[in-house]
Every structure is written in C-alpha cells, then in structure tokens.
Amino acid sequence: MTRIRQLHLGAFMRPVSLHTGAWRFPGAYPDANFNFAHLKRFAQTLERARFDAFFMADHLAVLNMPVNALKRGQTATSFEPFTLLSALAAVTEKIGLVATASTTFDTPFHVARRFASLDHLSGGRAGWNVVTTSNPDAALNFGLDEHMEHDERYRRAREFMDVVTGLWDSWADDAFVRDVASGEYFDPAKLHVLAHKGDYFSVRGPLNIARPPQGWPVVVQAGSSEAGRQLAAETAEAVFTAQPDLEAGKRFYADVKSRMEKLGRDPDHLKILPGAFVVVGDSLEEAHEKRERLDSFVHYDSGIASLSIALGHDVSALDPDGPLPEIPESNASRSARQRVVDWAREEGLTVRQLAQRVGGYSGLQMVGTPSSIADEMEQWLTEAGSDGFNVMFPYLPAGLDDFVGKVVPELQRRGIFRREYEGNTLRDHLGLPRPANRFFAVDDRSAISQR
Amino acid sequence: MTRIRQLHLGAFMRPVSLHTGAWRFPGAYPDANFNFAHLKRFAQTLERARFDAFFMADHLAVLNMPVNALKRGQTATSFEPFTLLSALAAVTEKIGLVATASTTFDTPFHVARRFASLDHLSGGRAGWNVVTTSNPDAALNFGLDEHMEHDERYRRAREFMDVVTGLWDSWADDAFVRDVASGEYFDPAKLHVLAHKGDYFSVRGPLNIARPPQGWPVVVQAGSSEAGRQLAAETAEAVFTAQPDLEAGKRFYADVKSRMEKLGRDPDHLKILPGAFVVVGDSLEEAHEKRERLDSFVHYDSGIASLSIALGHDVSALDPDGPLPEIPESNASRSARQRVVDWAREEGLTVRQLAQRVGGYSGLQMVGTPSSIADEMEQWLTEAGSDGFNVMFPYLPAGLDDFVGKVVPELQRRGIFRREYEGNTLRDHLGLPRPANRFFAVDDRSAISQR
Numbered sequence: 079m080t081r082i083r084q085l086h087l088g089a090f091m092r093p094v095s096l097h098t099g100a101w102r103f104p105g106a107y108p109d110a111n112f113n114f115a116h117l118k119r120f121a122q123t124l125e126r127a128r129f130d131a132f133f134m135a136d137h138l139a140v141l142n143m144p145v146n147a148l149k150r151g152q153t154a155t156s157f158e159p160f161t162l163l164s165a166l167a168a169v170t171e172k173i174g175l176v177a178t179a180s181t182t183f184d185t186p187f188h189v190a191r192r193f194a195s196l197d198h199l200s201g202g203r204a205g206w207n208v209v210t211t212s213n214p215d216a217a218l219n220f221g222l223d224e225h226m227e228h229d230e231r232y233r234r235a236r237e238f239m240d241v242v243t244g245l246w247d248s249w250a251d252d253a254f255v256r257d258v259a260s261g262e263y264f265d266p267a268k269l270h271v272l273a274h275k276g277d278y279f280s281v282r283g284p285l286n287i288a289r290p291p292q293g294w295p296v297v298v299q300a301g302s303s304e305a306g307r308q309l310a311a312e313t314a315e316a317v318f319t320a321q322p323d324l325e326a327g328k329r330f331y332a333d334v335k336s337r338m339e340k341l342g343r344d345p346d347h348l349k350i351l352p353g354a355f356v357v358v359g360d361s362l363e364e365a366h367e368k369r370e371r372l373d374s375f376v377h378y379d380s381g382i383a384s385l386s387i388a389l390g391h392d393v394s395a396l397d398p399d400g401p402l403p404e405i406p407e408s409n410a411s412r413s414a415r416q417r418v419v420d421w422a423r424e425e426g427l428t429v430r431q432l433a434q435r436v437g438g439y440s441g442l443q444m445v446g447t448p449s450s451i452a453d454e455m456e457q458w459l460t461e462a463g464s465d466g467f468n469v470m471f472p473y474l475p476a477g478l479d480d481f482v483g484k485v486v487p488e489l490q491r492r493g494i495f496r497r498e499y500e501g502n503t504l505r506d507h508l509g510l511p512r513p514a515n516r517f518f519a520v521d522d523r524s525a526i527s528q529r
Numbered sequence: 530m531t532r533i534r535q536l537h538l539g540a541f542m543r544p545v546s547l548h549t550g551a552w553r554f555p556g557a558y559p560d561a562n563f564n565f566a567h568l569k570r571f572a573q574t575l576e577r578a579r580f581d582a583f584f585m586a587d588h589l590a591v592l593n594m595p596v597n598a599l600k601r602g603q604t605a606t607s608f609e610p611f612t613l614l615s616a617l618a619a620v621t622e623k624i625g626l627v628a629t630a631s632t633t634f635d636t637p638f639h640v641a642r643r644f645a646s647l648d649h650l651s652g653g654r655a656g657w658n659v660v661t662t663s664n665p666d667a668a669l670n671f672g673l674d675e676h677m678e679h680d681e682r683y684r685r686a687r688e689f690m691d692v693v694t695g696l697w698d699s700w701a702d703d704a705f706v707r708d709v710a711s712g713e714y715f716d717p718a719k720l721h722v723l724a725h726k727g728d729y730f731s732v733r734g735p736l737n738i739a740r741p742p743q744g745w746p747v748v749v750q751a752g753s754s755e756a757g758r759q760l761a762a763e764t765a766e767a768v769f770t771a772q773p774d775l776e777a778g779k780r781f782y783a784d785v786k787s788r789m790e791k792l793g794r795d796p797d798h799l800k801i802l803p804g805a806f807v808v809v810g811d812s813l814e815e816a817h818e819k820r821e822r823l824d825s826f827v828h829y830d831s832g833i834a835s836l837s838i839a840l841g842h843d844v845s846a847l848d849p850d851g852p853l854p855e856i857p858e859s860n861a862s863r864s865a866r867q868r869v870v871d872w873a874r875e876e877g878l879t880v881r882q883l884a885q886r887v888g889g890y891s892g893l894q895m896v897g898t899p900s901s902i903a904d905e906m907e908q909w910l911t912e913a914g915s916d917g918f919n920v921m922f923p924y925l926p927a928g929l930d931d932f933v934g935k936v937v938p939e940l941q942r943r944g945i946f947r948r949e950y951e952g953n954t955l956r957d958h959l960g961l962p963r964p965a966n967r968f969f970a971v972d973d974r975s976a977i978s979q980r
C-alpha cells in the first residue's frame with residue numbers, strides 16, 4: 079500500500095504575530111517580543127501538534143517605513159533568532175528550529191559555526207534559512223551606503239554556501255575517537271582543512287565544531303527571483319515562498335522542481351512550503367468576522383502607508399470612509415496592485431477597510447472552518463501546489479491554539495499529517511537524506527550504519 | 530556594621546576542562562564538548578552554589594599547534610558560546626552568562642544585537658567578554674592573510690565598543706508604551722538613530738532590539754597589554770586576567786584601579802577576577818596527588834609541544850625520563866620561562882613530568898584543602914590582589930562538585946561569599962550600577978525608580 083502524501087507544516091513565527099493589528103487583539107500578549115515564557119509555550123504547543131519546524135525570519139534593520147506608521151505595529155524589535163532558537167532548543171525535544179541568516183551581511187565562518195552548534199545543541203534539529211536580505215536599510219548598519227546589487231548578492235550567496243557546507247564537512251563523522259587508553263582524542267586523518275579561496279571569500283578552516291548530527295543543518299531558501307529560484311534548485315532542501323493563490327503556487331512548484339530535475343537532483347529532496355495566514359472559525363462566518371475584527375485593530379496611519387506602497391501612490395489624502403477612486407498605474411508590482419484594487423471593487427471596501435486589510439496582511443490566506451481549511455491544504459498537496467505550508471497565525475496565543483486544536487486533528491483524521499514524530503531530526507521530519515561528507519564519503523560512519 | 534568584602538566567583542568553563550589530560554581522568558565526560566545535558570547539569574550546579582557567572586571563552590580557529598599535539602587534547606572543537614549560553618539561559622534562573630565575542634572578527638551591529646537578545650532572554654544576566662582575539666590563525670578564517678596589528682586591534686576595539694553601547698541605547702527604557710487603546714506601540718520620541726561614522730565603522734541604527742534589562746550587558750575585558758589595561762580601565766566592568774601569583778596580582782590590581790581613578794571612574798565599578806585552577810583534596814597530600822594524577826594523563830606529544838613553546842626551544846629530542854638540562858635563553862616570555870625552569874629544579878622533575886605539567890595547565894593554581902584554598906582566596910581579597918576569581922575546574926564533573934561541595938561552604942562560613950542571590954541580574958551579583966541611557970538620561974524609567 080503506498081502511503082498518502084504527507085503535509086509538512088512549519089510555523090512562521092513572530093512573537094506577537096506578523097499582523098500589525100494583532101498586539102491589540104483581545105487576549106494577545108503585546109509584550110511577547112521579549113517575553114521568553116510566551117515563546118516557550120508556543121514552541122511546546124507546536125511540538126505537541128507535531129509541527130515539522132518553528133521558523134524565525136530575520137531582519138537586520140527596523141522596517142523602512144515612516145516612523146508614524148512603524149510605531150503602530152509591534153515589528154520594530156524582537157529577539158534575535160539565534161539566541162531565541164538556542165534557548166528553545168533547551169525546552170523542546172523534537173521540533174525543527176529554523177533560523178534565518180544573511181549571506182550578504184554575515185561571514186561564512188560565523189554562520190557555519192552557529193548553525194553547527196545549534197544542530198549539536200538540539201540533537202539535529204537546526205535549519206538555515208538562507209537570505210540575501212530583503213530590507214535595503216540593513217546595508218546602512220554594516221558600513222555600506224546602499225544595498226549590494228541583486229545579482230551580485232546571489233553570486234556571493236552561492237559561494238557563501240559552498241564555504242559553509244565545506245566547513246561543516248571539516249571533520250569526518252567518526253573523527254572523534256576519544257580513545258582514553260591511547261590518548262588520541264581525534265584522528266588527524268579525518269580532519270580536512272578547507273583552504274577555500276574564491277571571488278568573495280578566503281577561508282582556511284577547519285571549523286572548530288564537529289560535523290553536525292544532521293551532517294548539514296537543513297538548507298532553506300526564501301528567494302523568489304530568477305536567481306533566487308535557481309539558487310534554491312541548486313542548493314536548498316526546503317523553500318519558503320509567498321504565493322498569492324493556488325494557480326501561482328502550482329507554477330512556482332513546477333518551475334523549481336523542474337529546475338532540480340535539470341540539475342539531476344531528486345525533486346523530492348526539496349519541500350516547497352508557501353506561507354499561509356490561517357484564520358479558523360467554527361463557521362465560515364465566524365472566521366471572516368475574526369479576520370475583520372483583527373483588521374479593525376490596524377491603525378489607519380500604518381494601514382494607509384502600506385496601501386500607498388501596494389498601489390505605488392500616496393493615497394493618504396483620500397477620504398478614509400469613501401470608496402477607492404481610480405488610481406493611475408505606477409511601477410509598483412502590477413499583480414499585487416491589481417489584487418488590492420479587485421478587493422476594493424468586489425467587496426465594496428472603503429479606503430479605511432482596504433488600508434487595514436493591506437496593512438494587516440495581504441498574502442495567501444485561508445479563512446474558514448477546520449474542514450474548509452483542511453480541504454484547501456489537501457488541494458494544494460494533491461494538485462502539486464506545495465508540499466505543505468509555513469503557517470502564519472493571525473494573533474497569539476488564540477490563533478495558534480485554534481490551528482493546533484482544530485485544524486491539526488482534522489488533517490490527522492484525513493491521514494495527511496503525522497500523529498507522532500517518526501524520527502528525531504528535522505531531516506527525519508521533512509523526509510530528507512543526510513548529506514554525505516564530501517571529503518570523507520567512504521569512511522562516513524552514518525553512511526555505513528544506514529546501509 | 531560595615532559588611533565584610535565579598536568574593537565574586539565566575540566559572541571559567543570548558544565542557545571537558547581546559548586541562549588537556551582531563552578527558553582521560555576517571556569519571557570524566559570525554560564527549561561533553563557537544564553534550565548539552567552535561568553542560569546543563571554544570572550550570573545548574575554552579576547556580577545552586579550561587580556563582581556570579583558562567584563564563585565561556587571563544588576562539589575563532591583551532592589552536593595553532595602541531596596536529597600531533599592537538600589531537601591529544603579535547604580543545605579543538607566545542608559548542609559556540611552564544612548558542613550554548615542562550616540554551617543555558619532557558620534552564621537556569623539567576624546565574625550570569627558571559628560570552629566572549631571578538632571586536633576584530635565580528636561587527637558591532639551583530640554583537641550588540643546578540644548580547645541584547647541574550648540579556649532579554651535571560652532576564653538581565655548577559656555579559657560580554659570583549660576580546661581582540663588571541664589566536665592569530667583566526668585571521669585566516671576571515672579573509673585575511675595575517676592578524677591585524679596589535680595597537681590597531683585595540684583602536685578598533687575602542688570604537689567598536691562605542692558603537693555597541695550606542696546601539697544598546699537606541700531605545701529609551703520606557704520607549705515601548707504598547708498602548709492598546711490609542712494604537713501606539715512605541716513612542717518615536719524615545720527612539721534614537723545613532724548615525725555613527727568613525728574610522729572603522731559606519732552604522733546608522735537603531736538597533737532592532739529594545740534596551741536590554743541591564744541597560745547594557747556587563748562589559749568584561751581580558752586583555753593584559755598596556756592597550757588592554759587601558760581599554761579595561763576606560764570601559765570594562767569586570768576583568769578576567771591571568772596572574773601567576775599574588776604579588777603579580779596586586780600589581781595588576783593597583784595598576785588597573787589607579788587607571789580608573791585617573792579617568793574619574795569609581796574603582797569599585799570594575800571587578801578584577803584572575804583565573805585560578807583549583808584542585809581540592811581532603812588533605813594537602815591528596816590534592817597534590819590529584820594534580821599529579823591529572824598531569825599524568827597529558828600525552829607526551831602534547832606536553833612536549835607546550836614545553837617547547839614555554840621555553841622558546843624545541844626540546845622534543847630530550848630524554849623524557851632525564852632531568853631538564855641547561856636551556857639557552859630565547860625570546861619566549863622570560864618570566865614564564867623562568868617559572869618553568871624553577872619548577873624543574875626545585876621539585877626535581879623529569880622532562881616528562883615537566884612537559885605534562887606545562888601541557889596540562891601552568892597558570893595560577895590553588896591545590897589544597899577547602900580551608901587552605903579559602904585562606905588563599907581570602908588573602909587575595911584582603912590584600913587587594915583581586916575581587917574574586919574566575920575558577921577553572923581541573924576535571925569535570927568531580928572537580929566542579931568538589932569546589933561546590935567543599936570550598937563554597939567554607940567561603941560562606943567565613944562570610945565572604947553569598948548564601949543566596951540578592952538580586953536577579955548579573956549587575957546585581959557583581960554590585961555594578963545600571964548605566965544610564967546616554968541619549969535619554971532624564972526620561973530613564975529605571976533611573977527614576979532607583980531614586
């Protein structure tokens with residue numbers, strides 16, 4: 079009997095939620111950005127629900143928006159992902175821990191080392207979300223006047239990854255013999271000095287960390303441009319992506335998986351997980367009411383700033399309670415602009431309602447009952463739109479508890495989501511192979527034990 | 530009644546011990562470098578003993594010694610300090626957590642952010658050991674052909690610290706109002722954009738982390754040169770130092786504290802903690818036997834390499850079981866060389882015994898009974914040799930358990946070490962003031978509450 083295809087679920091975590099009205103929602107924890115007790119509870123709840131991974135994005139500057147809009151939301155500051163995930167490693171046992179690190183504003187030795195260390199700390203649960211950094215203001219915090227040019231960022235990223243994976247392979251899996259009798263702690267024949275010299279980096283090695291339990295922490299990618307997709311197809315094992323709907327999702331899925339095939343990679347060795355903002359109600363109506371109520375907490379100043387960005391026009395002078403007038407074309411993303419205009423027209427939204435929706439969250443959403451949401455997820459899975467989702471909770475803790483308490487059991491009942499973890503590592507959860515050590519393939523202890 | 534001066538105790542932690550024979554000692558955990566369960570037990574034990582801090586050194590390359598010597602010890606690889614201390618933050622409640630970060634091979638934005646994040650995670654228990662990096666091989670892992678010149682390293686360090694402390698002050702302590710009713714999450718008047726432009730760094734800011742609970746994590750320094758002492762006097766709140774004996778300790782103590790007075794700083798706002806390697810026995814004899822037994826586990830290959838470095842001469846061709854012959858002068862440190870030669874002469878050690886001692890550990894040691902060790906520590910305290918110690922355990926867990934179970938109660942009985950923590954932060958433990966925010970001194974919430 080072949081097994082039904084399984085859904086993989088990551089939690090795209092922000093301590094308070096990524097929706098900028100969420101901190102004002104009744105029952106929310108407005109102080110969660112720096113309250114570890116809350117984060118611990120969230121991670122443990124997700125682990126009980128058997129999520130594949132807890133994922134933290136990362137930004138190396140506060141969002142570049144006007145301070146009058148910025149001050150309305152909770153996103154300007156929160157824990158740094160590495161310290162947070164390391165702390166969470168100590169209070170969880172199975173859930174994967176994916177941190178974001180930038181190839182543009184960090185260096186391979188540090189990145190290789192921290193992820194390897196997190197992998198050891200967590201017993202093989204670390205993942206690295208490789209980003210070239212989306213917020214151009216980050217450059218100003220690292221001695222540059224402007225962001226590195228896009229294609230150059232990706233060339234640097236490619237070499238960065240070669241160095242990092244090379245450093246992870248510094249030691250054979252069985253290098254540390256710790257032979258008390260002879261006094262040999264490691265076998266020097268199982269130590270490889272990388273001696274990398276490339277266009278962007280020169281790194282001697284070896285890494286001062288033993289090979290990670292997973293061989294390599296899982297490599298995740300979140301770029302969407304041509305260069306980003308290609309990097310994913312060449313190197314990634316999971317992709318986080320923003321897809322507006324199933325049709326777009328299918329195109330993206332087919333594109334990335336076919337790039338892999340051309341490169342000779344097994345398409346199953348990369349899981350595609352679009353972000354999905356999930357609002358659960360006991361009825362469709364209740365779910366939509368929740369979403370509207372949440373949007374109503376988005377302050378107009380921040381909503382209108384986001385709407386202006388989405389439309390590519392300053393619309394701050396419009397009557398908030400009137401309808402959206404004709405807006406001339408601009409060089410904002412056309413598809414995003416059209417989606418926003420369509421919402422206003424089809425649902426008869428006022429400028430305020432539209433601003434609050436866009437300022438809250440405007441990507442892929444699933445608003446419905448446990449069963450309608452499970453239907454949608456199942457459809458993406460069976461129609462090759464994705465291998466699962468990176469779930470965004472509209473507000474916390476209630477939105478997370480709703481998903482865990484209502485949607486997960488429904489997915490389990492349908493047999494498309496695990497009831498128990500089958501392994502201990504993030505690779506086990508995602509169904510990914512353990513990479514062989516490129517320098518010590520033959521002697522690899524785990525390669526032997528896997529036979 | 531004035532209170533008796535109190536000892537401050539840090540634990541200079543290596544997972545297996547810094548003594549290179551320790552991994553072979555009966556009962557040791559040779560795998561502790563990557564075994565979090567052991568580290569957790571150590572940290573919790575130190576917390577029960579009311580230690581001020583758990584300290585992790587950091588090296589950005591494996592030790593630069595011949596691989597035949599390196600392979601004999603357990604020091605080539607272990608957890609990266611930031612990930613480890615963050616994980617320990619989640620399983621401890623009071624003990625300070627001091628991590629080392631390099632001003633030569635890291636950048637101010639990352640360092641400011643991680644320490645601020647650790648301070649939030651731990652509820653105000655973070656400390657930063659500022660180093661300019663001692664191992665020159667680190668340069669090779671960060672794109673350089675050789676180590677940055679010594680004085681330049683310290684000039685860069687000085688500016689680095691200005692930027693980091695400036696970033697920590699990005700937000701007033703009361704910037705985050707989180708006013709649900711008005712929808713204002715932070716008050717923009719309490720946000721400061723650093724806009725630093727200096728010789729080494731240009732960093733705009735603000736930091737995307739709220740001001741740390743301690744205002745600033747505690748700043749620790751471990752340099753010993755003229756430039757290092759001056760940096761400590763200007764900026765540090767604790768100093769870790771290697772002092773061979775009480776006389777040298779007193780000179781160092783007087784030097785650093787008088788530099789502070791010249792700068793107008795209160796000398797009590799910096800605690801000097803020499804490293805002390807403590808071997809506890811129920812009798813003097815037993816203690817010395819333990820030390821000798823431990824040294825006997827140092828492999829000759831690694832001992833003789835260390836001895837050659839200490840003497841400034843390759844002595845690997847000598848008869849291991851003969852006495853040390855006359856060794857010509859060299860440009861190795863004269864005082865270190867003389868100490869080693871004196872040991873050989875005074876105790877009639879063979880070359881092997883000497884090599885094993887030097888290869889194991891050759892700095893300040895206290896080998897004795899709980900009472901003789903407490904005497905020594907008290908003498909340093911009363912004669913202004915130090916404000917406490919950074920204790921190094923000869924082997925783990927037994928050496929740590931001996932110190933905690935036997936020496937700490939003796940220090941407590943004498944009234945020179947706390948029985949309970951009196952506060953919650955590392956600053957509380959060390960008796961250090963909370964720094965005012967340089968940009969928001971007047972509005973500082975805690976400055977008000979401290980009145």
Ligand SMILES: Cc1cc2nc3c(=O)[nH]c(=O)nc-3n(C[C@H](O)[C@H](O)[C@H](O)COP(=O)(O)O)c2cc1C
Nearest residue numbers: 135136178209211212300301302303306318319320
């Ligand atoms: C789900 C998701 C998560 C992302 N997380 C981050 C992040 O944490 N940090 C970041 O700088 N960029 C992040 N990005 C942005 C991407 O790294 C990338 O910059 C963006 O998708 C544009 O792609 P491109 O650079 O290939 O054009 C994320 C994107 C997506 C879709």
Ligand SMILES: Cc1cc2nc3c(=O)[nH]c(=O)nc-3n(C[C@H](O)[C@H](O)[C@H](O)COP(=O)(O)O)c2cc1C
Nearest residue numbers: 586587629660662663751752753754757769770771
């Ligand atoms: C107790 C102690 C701990 C130290 N820890 C580190 C460390 O973790 N990493 C490092 O690179 N250097 C470390 N050092 C070395 C100092 O940072 C410094 O390089 C060395 O003392 C030489 O001082 P100088 O550079 O001022 O001449 C330590 C020194 C001492 C005494």
